[in-house]
Amino acid sequence: MNSNDWDKVWSELGIGRGLVEACTLPLQESAVDLVSAGADASGREQLVTPMTLQCWQEMETAARSDGIGLLIVSAYRSVEYQCQLIQNKLDKGQRIDDIVKVNAIPGFSEHHSGCAIDITTDKCEPLTEAFDQTPAFIWLEQNAARFRFAMTYPRNNSYNIIYEPWHWACLED
Template identity: 45%
Template sequence: MYLPEHLETIWQQLGIAPEILQQKSLCVFEEAAELVDVETAADGRVWQLIPAAAQAWQAMQATALSNGIELKIASAYRASSRQVELIERKLNLGQSIDEILQVLAPPGCSEHHTGRAIDIYQPGGPVIEEAFEQTTAFAWLSQFAVEYGFSLSFPRNNPFGYVYEPWHWCWQAQLGQKN
């Protein structure tokens, strides 16, 4: 797997060994070129996805709502520069890079860079917590998300070494039947 020079420099500054790319079977993703606004959070942050993923998300969200399940976005597109900020914040709090890389992808390796990944929550329920798997939203997503092209990226014991993330779903065109 090839690590672009600009990422190699960033990784070096953060203390991330390039070997982790192969050790964790990580991909390097290009950042999304075209994004559309899909949702505005209560704090004013605007969540964005690529147009096709946005269309699939909105269709899935509407169907879930018609089934009595409200789905909201906790996170969507994230630039590599934002990934660097998140890692630096955790480093400044005294966490080791090994601990951090169990919950955050190295810059350039996050599905969020693609504009296809979303972190989902159900209002009134846990946000970006494993307990999300106990919600009716997770049960609904587990049954129907694939029909809209979304799949759970990081199940238990995933090959990438990330913690289980029942909230993290990524859109892939070939999966969807209704989008």
């Protein structure tokens, strides 16, 4: 997309220049090559890049052999889907300034790249800070780097994005 297209996408959601300029996240290339990582807990098929799938499968297998279950909550998301998530919150009366602290501005979500996976584990409410109290999180902290995964939004990150212990991305090349 060129910058006029992005301006249109953002302005339709009431995302002004100021918010875009304040965003320190990198603009993400949307993935073109996607493969299935299987269904999530709700039965929706989740997509990732081939490289991310390979790293994920190796990591999930290693975790399982250590008695740790890793589950995918959400992986690839299109720009359109990200817009819909934000529109749903606007429709419920949330303010755009607050929404973009939780949902990246469309174009800036690492989920567009197909390399990011929101992870949960058994007996944990998905997408909550409580994930960092689980054995799965402790396992990830100790082992994810071996499989090229890193947590993108640690506490007090420089992106002005909330702490997301569940959000991990595969660092390709």
